[in-house]
Amino acid sequence: MPELPEVEIAARNLRAWTAGRRIARVEAQPGTARIFRPSRPAAFARALEGARFAAVGRRGKQLLLALERDGEPVGLLAHLGMTGKWLRRTADDPAPRFSRARLVLDDGTVLHFSDLRLFGRLRVVPGARFDEVPEVAALGPDPLAAGIDPAALGEALRRSRLPVKVRLLDQGVVAGVGNIYASEALFRARIDPRRRGPSLSPAEVRRLAGTVLEAMREGIARQESPEITYVEEGGENPFLVYAREGERCPRCRRGTIRRIVQAQRSTFFCPRCQR
């Protein structure tokens, strides 16, 4: 699921599901303490129970849920990790298979934090002071909120000699880019993922700033149109190069998509048109 587009969809869903609602009860699945902060289930629940939702925000892949109780702000910071998702059920529905936490709302709905691999995180943020949380403070500009300033991107890419694909995964460079969209953006910009960051020309940096945003906007549009079903697992691969090793390049029609490993992650690209 989760790179910026998926998290943006999650934020929109949560906004609709929580508007005006209060958290009646919080339940943590036994044996999943590593997800929670504070990790003691009772303390985690106590911090949130009775609070009313005020706003749902997103920065990069971080979901920022702002609540209020007795005039006191309290925040819930949620990260989906690799397999996290928020699901809405009614009180009588059985819990989804990998439900790790449940927010029972005052309208009888239940928001489940489902996460197979337990890489997700749910963190109480006292006073809803999200900016003081290190993982939030370290984030670079969010493409959707602030756009990507080519000059700033160029500056960030010049700060390290790592391959540009690896640099894009650093959340301090552009917040929200993950392994899929890094490959997709570089393909669209016709830049070889193995190039060192400082080697990119200003024109290439400009192209890349544009394609990161473009790829993410398309990802969001794809997921918000319910009639398009190929996003569902088991459906057709909606990406241009990601997970298309061995296929013909959709742009030049002559190159063959290659898979390489960079920083322990798969990268997909067309060696013929990405230079």
Place this chain on the structure above:
DNA sequence: ACCCGTGTTCGCTG
């Protein structure tokens, strides 16, 4: 059994 996976952190090393 083995490899792979939309993410991030931590400890070691040169």
Place this chain on the structure above:
DNA sequence: TCAGCGAACACGGG
């Protein structure tokens, strides 16, 4: 001192 690397986290699917 610190950038960069690889292991680790956890669990299912092919």
